[in-house]
Amino acid sequence: MATPEPAAAIQPPTPPADSASTHEFPLPPILQQPSAAGPAELITQGAEGRLYRTSWLTPTRPCALKHRPSKPYRHPTLDARLTRHRILSEVRILQKCRREGVAVPALYGIDESQGVLSMEWVPGRPVRVEVNEFLRRRAEKYPHSDGGRGRDEVARDEEGAAPLVGLMRRIGEAVGKLHKAGIVHGDLTTSNMMVRPWEKDKGPVNGHHADGQAEEAEHSLEGEIVVIDFGLASQGSADEDRAVDLYVLERAFGSTHPRAEALFTVVLEAYKDTFKVAPVVLKKLEDVRMRGRKRSMLG
Amino acid sequence: MAAAMETDQFPCVLTVQVPFPTARLASVALQSLQVDKELSPLVRRTFTISPPAGDANTTGDQDKTLHVEYRATTNRMLRVAVNSFMESLNLVIEVMEHLDADVLAAEAHST
C-alpha cells in the first residue's frame, strides 16, 4: 500500500495532569469537636456523601453520620437548596418508615445547613457480606468439583440452604413492607441492607425470630433485615417505581452473588404476600425486565 | 395473478432508465442505491441493470443502463418516492464525477 504524503496533523490538546490523589476531605463541623470515643471513622465515600462511624452523646453509643458536603462545582444557592432538600427528604422517609414499623435506622440529629444527618448505628453486617460468607463456607464444606460448569449454583432444596432461603424470604418481606409504607428506595442492593442480629428479649420488627437463636446469630444469616441509605429514595406508590426497585435489586443480586441468583425467586415469592398490590408489581416487573429498564433511544 | 394484484394495488407506475458510460458505474449506482429500503408500504420498487430498451441487439458492454421501476398506490406517493430517488441518484453521479479514482489520478497528475 502506498503511503500518503502526510498533511500537517492537527495537534491534540494537552491532556491534564492528574491532581493529587490523596485529597483530604474536610470533616463536617460536628466531627471537628472533641469526642471521647476518638476520631470518626470514614466508612464509605459515595458520590453523594460520606458515611462516618462516630459516637452520639455518649462515647458508648455508636452513630452513623452521613455528610453531604457542599459541592464546589454547584452554584452556592443551588447547592444549599439541593443539600437541604435531600437531607429533609431522607429524614422524612426514615421517619415515615419507622412510624410504619419498617426496620430502618432511627434519626438522632439533623443539621440540614451543614448537610449532616446522624442516625442509629445498625449492628451486624451487610447482606452482601453475609451471603458471600455463606457461599464461601458452603464451598469449603462441599469442595466437590462443579463438573466443569464453571458455576456452582445454590439449589433451593439442597442441604444447608435453609438459612439462605430464610434470609431471602426476609429480604422480600422487608422490601414489601417498605413499599407498603409508600416508600421506593431507589438504590436497593445487598450492600444497602443490613442483617441485624436478633436482639435478646425483643420481638423482631420483621422476620421469623425463634427463641434462643440470639447466641448463634453470628455467621448464621440469622437476624432482622434493616434497610439503609435512603439517599435516592422517594415517597410514592407507583407500580412502575416499585417494579424498578425490585429490578435493580435483582440485577444487583445477580451480579454480586451469581451463585445464589436462582434463589432470588424466594425474595419475589415473599414479596408477593406482603401487601395487596404486590402481585401487580410483580407483573410489572416482567415488563421492566423485558425492556431492561432503559428505553431505546432516538438519536 | 400476483402481478395483477400488484397492478391493482399499485396502479401508479414510473420507470426511470439511467444510462451510465460503463457497466462498472451502473453497477456502483445499483449497489449504492438499492440498499436503503423504501420506507413507505405504499410504494414498491425494483432495480435492474440491462441494455437500454429497444437496443437489445447490441453486443459488448451493453449492461450499462440502470432501470428503476416505481409503483405506488397514489400519484402523490409515487412523486415523493421518485423525487427522493432522484436526489440520491444525483448525489451518486456527482460523487462518480468528482471522486472516481481516475478523476483523482488525472488531477494529481496535472498539478
Next chain:
Amino acid sequence: MAPLYALGCEGSANKLGIGVISHDPTTNTTRILSNVRHTFNSPPGTGFLPKDTAAHHRAHFVSVAREALRAAGLTDPARELSCICYTRGPGMGAPLTSTAVAARTLAALWGLDLVGVNHCVGHIEMGRFITGAANPVVLYVSGGNTQVIAYAEQRYRIFGETLDIAVGNCIDRFARTLQIPNDPFPGYNVEQVAKKAFYTVAADRTTKTPRDPVLLDLPYAVKGMDCSFSGILGAADLQAAQMQKQDALLAAGGALKEGEQRITREDLCFTLQEVVFAMLVEITERAMAHVGSKQVLVVGGVGCNERLQEMMGLMARDRGGSVYATDERFCIDNGIMIGLAGLLAWETGFRTPFEESTCTQRFRTDEVHIKWRTD
C-alpha cells in the same frame, strides 16, 4: 507493518464531517490527516429539519470529501485507504441516509470495505485518543444524546441517561426561544450570553461593572442515575415569557411589582447552564463512584462548553482525578471520529457488507461489541 488509513463520513445531524485518520496497529499510534466539516445552520429561532439537513449534506458531500483528501495528501485513495467508514446511527434518518449513499458510492468506486459505525462509540474513541484517557467514565452530551458511559467487558455500558430530551436539545431549543443565533452553534452562543451575566454594561457601552449573576428558579431533575430536561426547558420558556412581559411593561413606562425579580436573558442563560450542568456532573460523579474511576471524559458538542468542563474539573479534583475534554474540532461531530472507530473495528475483522449498510435512527451505545479493547 505500515499504518492503516481510513476515511470517515459523518452526517447524523446538521454537521457533515469527512476526514482521514491513520492508525498503526503495531505501535497503536493514531494520526489525524484531515478533518473537514460543513455545518447546516438554520436561521435564529428555528431548528434544522431532516429534509433540509439531508439536502445540505448531499450538496456539500463532494466538496467536503475532496477537501479531506486534498488536505490529507491522498491522490489514490483506492490503494491508500483500508476502508470507508460511515455513521450507521443513531441520528436523524434522512441526513444519515444521504451520507451513507455517498459513502457506499465511494467504497464501490474505490473497491474498499465499508464499515458502519455507532456515532456514540465514535465520540468515545476519538475522545480517548485525543486526551489519552485510558479508561474514563464518559459523559456524552450533544443535541441528540445524553449518556453516562463506563466500559466493561468489551461494551460501553450506559450507567445513566436522559429520560426525555437530550441536554443539547434543551439548550438549543431554549436558544430558539430567546432568538439566539444558531451560528456557529446555539450552545456556544448561549454560553456567551451567560458570561455576560457576570457584569453590567453602562448605557454608553464604555464601562463594565462586575455583578453576581442571579440564579433564577428552575427545577432540578435527577432521578437516580438518570436525568430529565423537558421540565426544565418548559420552566425556562415560562421565565422567558415572563421576561418579555416585563420588557413590554417597562417599555410602556410601567414598573415591576414590589419584590419582583427582573428577569434577563443573561441570567436565564446562566441559570439554565448552572442547573443542567450540575445535573450532568452529579450523575457522572455517581457513575465514577460506582465503578471506582477517577478519570472523566466529556465528549459531544455540549462537551465544548467551558463552564461544563470547569464544573466537571472541580468534581473530578475532589475525587482526586481529572477531567479530559477536547475542543470543538473533536468534540463536535466530525468525520475522523467515525474513521477512527471504524478503522479499529476493521482491524479486528469487522466489515459491513454492502447489502447491510443501512442506517438506523436508534442504535444504542451498548449494542456494539468493542472487540478492539481487551482491558
Next chain:
Amino acid sequence: MAALETVELEHLPATHTVLLALYRNVANTAFLQEQLLSRNADFEYAFVDASTVASRFQLLSAVYKAIAAEMAGSMRTPNVHSEVVVSLNSNNNISEAYRRYGVQPSTKDVVVVKVLISREGSPSSLSPEDVGKHLQTHVQGESVSCSDEELAKVTDWPKLRKYHKLNGLPWIEAIKDEKAKKNELEMLIISAMAMRGT
C-alpha cells in the same frame, strides 16, 4: 445525696458545660415557674417536667439540639435553656412546648438542665459548684441521680405517647416485651424531636 452532675457530651466544644439534676417531689414548682416567667436572671435553667422525659438519652438529645442551635445562632427562643424545653417537642409550637415540658405548678418531679457557656473574653461567671449551691437553696425536693432508672420511675408514657402522636400504631402494640416496646417508642420520639424545625 445525688449531687448536680456534670455531663460530658460527645462532639461538644470545651466552651459548653452541661449540668444535670433530677429532683423528686418538688414542693415549690409554682415558685420555680414564676422565676422563669419573670425572667429572673438568677434562674437561667431548663426546668423540665420529668414525667415527659422518656430516658436520659432522649433528654440529652434535646440538650444537644439546643446547644447546636445556640452555637449556630438559630435558636427560636430567648436562650439555650428555653431552647432545651422546646427541643423536647416534636412540633414547632413554642408555647405548647413550654406548657407540656416546662415546669408547671402541678409538676411533681423536675429535671434541671444548666448549660454554662464560656465565650471568648468572657468565661462563664458561674462554676458547677455555684450552680449546685443555688439549686440546693431554691429547689425544695429530693435530689436523686438523673439516671435511666430514676427517670423511668416518673415517666408518664400515656402522656408522652399522646404528645408525640404515637397512638394507633398497630405494630407497636404488637410488641409484647415492654422494654422493647418502650425502646421503639423512645426512638420514635427522638427521631421526631430531631425532625422538629425542619
